[in-house]
Amino acid sequence: MDTNFDKKIFIENFKHSCNRVQIKNFVKGETVTTYIEKRNQICIVLNGEVDLIRYDFNGNKTIIGHFVNDDIFGEVFYPANTNNELFVVARKNSEILFFTYDTLFTKCRRNCEFHKELTNNLSELFLGQIISLNLRIELLTKRNIREKLLAYFEILSKGSMRKTFSLPYSYTDLADFLSIDRSAMMRELKLLCDEGFVKKHGNKITILY
Amino acid sequence: MDTNFDKKIFIENFKHSCNRVQIKNFVKGETVTTYIEKRNQICIVLNGEVDLIRYDFNGNKTIIGHFVNDDIFGEVFYPANTNNELFVVARKNSEILFFTYDTLFTKCRRNCEFHKELTNNLSELFLGQIISLNLRIELLTKRNIREKLLAYFEILSKGSMRKTFSLPYSYTDLADFLSIDRSAMMRELKLLCDEGFVKKHGNKITILY
DNA sequence: AAAAAACTGTTGCAATTGCAACAAAAATAA
DNA sequence: TTATTTTTGTTGCAATTGCAACAGTTTTTT
Numbered sequence: 001m002d003t004n005f006d007k008k009i010f011i012e013n014f015k016h017s018c019n020r021v022q023i024k025n026f027v028k029g030e031t032v033t034t035y036i037e038k039r040n041q042i043c044i045v046l047n048g049e050v051d052l053i054r055y056d057f058n059g060n061k062t063i064i065g066h067f068v069n070d071d072i073f074g075e076v077f078y079p080a081n082t083n084n085e086l087f088v089v090a091r092k093n094s095e096i097l098f099f100t101y102d103t104l105f106t107k108c109r110r111n112c113e114f115h116k117e118l119t120n121n122l123s124e125l126f127l128g129q130i131i132s133l134n135l136r137i138e139l140l141t142k143r144n145i146r147e148k149l150l151a152y153f154e155i156l157s158k159g160s161m162r163k164t165f166s167l168p169y170s171y172t173d174l175a176d177f178l179s180i181d182r183s184a185m186m187r188e189l190k191l192l193c194d195e196g197f198v199k200k201h202g203n204k205i206t207i208l209y
Numbered sequence: 210m211d212t213n214f215d216k217k218i219f220i221e222n223f224k225h226s227c228n229r230v231q232i233k234n235f236v237k238g239e240t241v242t243t244y245i246e247k248r249n250q251i252c253i254v255l256n257g258e259v260d261l262i263r264y265d266f267n268g269n270k271t272i273i274g275h276f277v278n279d280d281i282f283g284e285v286f287y288p289a290n291t292n293n294e295l296f297v298v299a300r301k302n303s304e305i306l307f308f309t310y311d312t313l314f315t316k317c318r319r320n321c322e323f324h325k326e327l328t329n330n331l332s333e334l335f336l337g338q339i340i341s342l343n344l345r346i347e348l349l350t351k352r353n354i355r356e357k358l359l360a361y362f363e364i365l366s367k368g369s370m371r372k373t374f375s376l377p378y379s380y381t382d383l384a385d386f387l388s389i390d391r392s393a394m395m396r397e398l399k400l401l402c403d404e405g406f407v408k409k410h411g412n413k414i415t416i417l418y
Numbered sequence: 419a420a421a422a423a424a425c426t427g428t429t430g431c432a433a434t435t436g437c438a439a440c441a442a443a444a445a446t447a448a
Numbered sequence: 449t450t451a452t453t454t455t456t457g458t459t460g461c462a463a464t465t466g467c468a469a470c471a472g473t474t475t476t477t478t
Contacts, residue, residue: 054347064350076336079344079364104332123313126335127285133342135288138263140349141273141388143466144434155288172455179350181436186457188435352436353464381425390466395427397465 021099021114026050026090033098035075035086040101042074044125048094053087063176066091066169071132072125076101140179145188148178153198157207164206171203230308235259235299242307244284244295249310251283253334257303262296272385275300275378281334285310349388354397357387362407366416373415380412 023046026032032050033041045067052065052073064086067073073088104119135155142148152174156165167174171189175182192198199206232255235241241259242250254276261274261282273295276282282297313328344364351357361383365374376383380398384391401407408415 054350062350062352064346077339077343079340079347084347123331123335126332126339130286130335130338130342131288133339133346134286137273137342137345137349138288138293140346141263141271170455171457182456183437183458184435187459190457379425380427391426392428392467393465396429399427 020103021097023095023097026094026096028090028092030090032088032090032094032096033074034088035078040076042072042076042099042101043088044097045069045071045073046095046097048096049091050088050094050096051091053089054084055087062179063173066173066177072129077129136177139177145178145180145185146192148180149185149189149192150197152178153205153207156205163208164204167203167205229312230306232304232306235303235305237299237301239299241297241299241303241305242283243297244287247284247289249285251281251285251308251310252297253306254278254280254282255304255306257305258300259297259303259305260300262298263293264296271388272382275382275386281338286338345386348386354387354389354394355401357389358394358398358401359406361387362414362416365414372417373413376412376414 024032026048033043047069049066049068050073051063052067054062054064065073067088075086078086099118104122139148139151142151153165156167157163159165169177171186172182175185178185189198189200193200196208198208235257242252256278258275258277259282260272261276263271263273274282276297284295287295308327313331348357348360351360362374365376366372368374378386380395381391384394387394398407398409402409405417407417
């Protein structure tokens with residue numbers, strides 16, 4: 001996203017100046033929030049990493065979202081209709097900023113800078129989110145595991161402008177992100193290596209074509 | 210989305226008042242735009258229906274997005290990294306409003322109402338988009354065809370507050386939307402009927418549990 | 419009204435994928 | 449440092465899914 005708005009610095013500067021937002025810390029494994037109640041909550045990751053997790057009726061766990069520094073998440077982004085219970089769990093110790101959607105449309109008591117800035121920059125935050133969701137959909141709609149992997153590698157390669165790059169996920173999490181079985185993914189990755197398309201050392205991948 | 214902002218009316222009122230936006234008409238089958246060049250384009254469907262289509266290197270066609278009245282789309286929402294060529298094609302005769310992302314941050318010559326309103330309401334437009342993308346991801350990450358269908362039916366059912374509802378897509382398109390093979394989907398749907406989970410007459414589905 | 423195109427319904431078969439299971443390696447906690 | 453937990457790597461097997469193909473409908477175009 002080519003924007004000159006630096007969320008990080010902005011938030012650091014203003015995070016204590018507004019009475020309509022809250023900041024909380026969570027230790028690894030702690031539940032940050034649930035998407036069950038209807039509170040119109042919006043959250044921003046200031047530090048750390050959190051996962052958005054779905055448990056289906058069989059108890060199967062799926063990581064349907066993963067948020068890191070400056071990512072925005074919350075129940076307002078989810079359709080009210082789904083009957084899944086979604087949890088956000090801290091994967092690492094994390095610092096999270098909370099506010100409600102309504103907050104954005106009402107000035108706070110002190111008419112504070114933070115508040116104004118947030119309102120002004122919200123569409124950029126949202127746009128960033130849309131882009132990453134579209135990216136994920138792009139991958140999820142690929143026809144098979146091989147294409148998912150190659151498309152994802154392609155993105156990482158172009159993003160880093162290198163043929164060799166590190167995966168931002170563990171293989172376990174990557175499988176989750178691409179919504180495929182881990183062992184099937186490992187098998188396909190091995191095939192890709194054997195057939196000379198890619199090389200793999202630890203969490204580093206090299207594209208060979 | 211619980212908003213009192215009516216995009217439709219607003220756009221109808223102001224669509225001729227701003228020199229920074231364009232409105233064009235397309236006949237069925239015509240290409241509305243491509244996501245190849247970097248123009249930071251944003252588009253809104255005023256009337257009609259358009260598909261966002263990807264052709265992969267094998268010539269396989271996938272409908273990766275489908276936009277109807279008041280939906281927002283455009284290349285700004287897509288990561289620059291992907292090497293796919295994406296096309297937007299009119300599925301029906303359509304009226305589309307075009308502008309560039311930058312437009313939103315500069316006042317137009319006349320400081321027109323349309324322009325102001327658009328800027329103010331952009332985050333709501335974006336939020337709507339995020340919700341529908343999350344919905345799609347929710348479905349795409351389901352483990353198998355059966356769960357995809359049931360989850361989708363559930364959403365339609367809750368949305369209409371009925372056990373019986375019409376599908377907004379043809380079966381061909383539904384398979385595309387869920388990113389599954391059409392014949393496999395039909396087979397699974399037949400099983401769901403045979404096992405008494407749902408009933409199907411034409412494009413109407415009834416949930417029986 | 420006739421012709422063409424798109425959609426539905428169905429099937430056999432092959433390929434892909436998921437599942438279960440386990441050992442080895444690595445990372446984290448005690 | 450040792451113990452515990454998590455991740456990686458691998459495999460056989462079964463289940464699911466995709467593919468190809470085709471006939472019958474329905475819809476759209478001419």
